[in-house]
Amino acid sequence: MKKCSKKKILFITAFPPNEQTAGQNYSMNLINDLSSTHQVDIIYWGYEKHSISKKIIDRVNVLKEYSVNMKVLSIIWSVILFLFPFFTVRFNLAALGYIHRIYKHYDILYFDFSQVFVYSLFLSHSCKIMMCHDVISQKYTRDNRFYIYKWWINNSEKRLLNTAKRILCFSEKDRSLISTNEKIVEVVSFYIDNKILDIQLETLGLGSFFCFYGAWNRNENLSGLLWFINKVLPLCDSDIVFKIIGGGMPLDVKKIIEKKRNISYLGFVENPYSIIVQSKALLAPLFSGAGVKVKVIESLALGTPVIGTNIAFEGIMRVDYANNKNAQVLFSSAENMATLINNFQISQKEKVDIRNTFLSKYGSRKFIHMMNL
Template identity: 35%
Template sequence: MKKILFLTAFVPNEAAAAEKNTKIMLDDLGRFYLVDLVYFKYDIDESYIPTHKNVRVLRVCKNSVLVKFLNVLLFPFIHPMFSVRFNWSIFKWVKKRIKEDNYSAIICDHSQMFLYAKFLEKSIPKILLSHDIIAQRVGRTSNSFVKFLCAKSESYCLNVKNAHIFSFSQKDCNLISDLYHKDANLCLDYIDEKVVSAIPTCITNEFIFIGKWSRADNLDGVLWFFKTVVPHITETVEISIIGKEFPKERIENKNHKVKVNILGFVDNPYPRIANCKAVLSPLFTGAGIKVKVVEALACGVPVIGTDIAFEGISSDYKSFMIASNTPDVFLKTMKEVNISLADRVEMKKKFLNGYQSETIPNFLNNNL
C-alpha cells in the first residue's frame, strides 16, 4: 500500500466539528493507504488512539501558549494564525522522516500547517485542507493593517508548488480563487454515521446550542443570546447547551419560563437534536462552513441563526435555515417556528441525497 503523511494542527477527536472531520477522514484514508499521523496536543487534551489498523501516530507535538509564542517569534513577518504551529525543529524532523519513508503524498490539515508544505520536498504532491478563509475570519474583527498582513500571509502559504487546495464549501473555494487566484477543490465535511441514523420521531419543546466552547465565535453568540433574548422569552421552553467546557458561570438566567440544561460533551447527541424544536446558531464572527448547521440539516432540524451561520450552505435548504439577526427577530422566530415532522423527515432525505462531493481518498486514488 502507498503511504501518506498527515499533518494536523489539533488532536483528532469527536468533541469538536473540525477535529471529528479529521478523525473520520483518517479512517477513510486508512481503507486505501498506510497513514502516518503527526498532530499537536496541549497537556490537557486526551491523546488520539487510531481506530483503523492502517493509521499510526508518528509523533505528538507538544502545544502550549509558550510554544506558540516562540513559534510566532521564529516567523515574525507572517500572521500568527499561520506561524503559531510552525517549528523549525519539528520541520527538520519531518523532513528527515520524508527522506526515510517513501510517501506518496503529504496532507496538511488546517491553515496552521501550510508553512510545512511550503518548505517540504517539492516532488511529493501536497494536499492543503483549508477549513476556512483566515483573511475573512480575521478581517471581521481586525484593523486594516492586520487584514492586510493576514491576506498577504495566506497568499504566501497557499502558494505551494505541487499542491492541491481543498476547502469545505463552494463559497470558500470561490474566495480562494477571487482573493489568491488559486484553484480550490470542494471537499464537503464528512457526516457522522450517528447523524445519518438519527431520525426525527417527535418534536420536543427544546432548543439546542452545540459547539466547541473554547472558540470565541461560538461562545460569544450564546452570551449574546442570554443577554438579549432570554430575558424576553414569554413561553415555557428548554434551552440545552451541548459541548465540552461550557463556562456556565458566564451566563445568567432569571427567566422562570426558561429551563437551561448544561449537558457538556454528549457521545451521541443526534437523537436529541433530531427531535428538538430547532438548533440555535447566533454567530457574529468567524468564517467557513458551520458543521453544526450541516449536522442539524442532516438530522432534519431547522436552524435559527444569523447570516454568518449559513455561509457556504446551499439556498436549496433555505426553508430550514431561518435567518434571525436581531433579538426581536430571534424571539419571534423561536415562538413561531413550526415545521411538521413529515417535512423534517423529508428535509433529512433531501439533504443527505444532495450532500455529495469529491473526497480526499478518491482524489488521491485518481491522481497518484
C-alpha cells in the same frame, strides 16, 4: 473510477484527530477512510484535554506529538518568517528537522489546518496538499481588532497556499475566496456521521425545546451564546426550554446559565444527535468566524431546521420544504429572533422532508476519490 494504488501519506495536522470538534472529527473520518487502502503516518500537535481517537490509533502510525508554542515564541517566529502569528503557533525547529528527514519517503504530504501550512515552505515535494478548514483571511478580518493586520494576514495565507500543489476546502464560497497563482482548489464534502444516518426520524417523538450545539471554548460560539442569553432570552416566552450541548464552557458562563430557569447546559454529550434530532430547531447566533458550520449541516441532515445568521449559513445550499419554507431561518435582530422562536412551529412530517431534501442534494465528494485526479 480508476483504482488508486496504495500510497504512503504523511498526515500533518494541527490537532489530535478525534470527535470533540467538527474539524477534528473530519480529520478522524478522513484518516479512517485513507487508512483502509493506504499507509497513513501522523504527526500532530496536542490540544488541552484532547487526545487522539482510539478509532484510528491501531490503524495508523503516530510518529510524533508536539506542543503549541507560547505566545512570545510564536511572535518571534512570525517576525523571523514574516508570517501572521496565527500561522506560527505550531512552528518549531525540532518538528521541522524531523519532518525534513522523513518527508521524501512519502507519496503525499497532507497538511491539515492552516496552522501547519508553514512547514510546506521548507519542503520541496511533488504532491503537497493543504486542507483549508477555514479561510483565515476572512475569519480574522471580520474581527475589527485585527482589521489593521488585514494585509499581513492575506499576504501570509496566500504565500503559504502558493506552496501547495492542491488545495482543499469545504464549499464553493471558500473556493472563491482562496486567491492563489494557478493552483488547483477543490471542494470536498464533510462526512455525515453514521450516528446521524442510522436515526429513524419517522419513529421518534418531537420535543418542545430548542438547542445550541458547539465547542464553547471558541469565542465565535461563546459570544453568540452570551448575546442570546443577554438580548434574546428575556424576550422569549417563559415556557420555552433551551438546551446547550458541547464541551469547553467557561466556569463563569456556567454560573450565569445555572441562574436561568428555562435554559440548561448539558456539557459534552457522547451522542448529541439524539438531542438535536428531537429539538424544534438548532439556534446559531454567529457573528464572526469563517468556513462552513458543520453543526448546521448535521442539523439539516437530522431534519432539524436552524435559526441563525448569514455567517451560520455561508457555503451551505438552501434547503426548502413544505411549500417553499426555508429550513435555514435568518433573523435580523434580537427582537426578531425572539419572535421567530416564540412562534416557531414544525411537524414531524416536515422534519422528514427537510432531512430527505438535504441528503438528496448534499455532495459526497471525498478526497480519497480524488487522489488520482
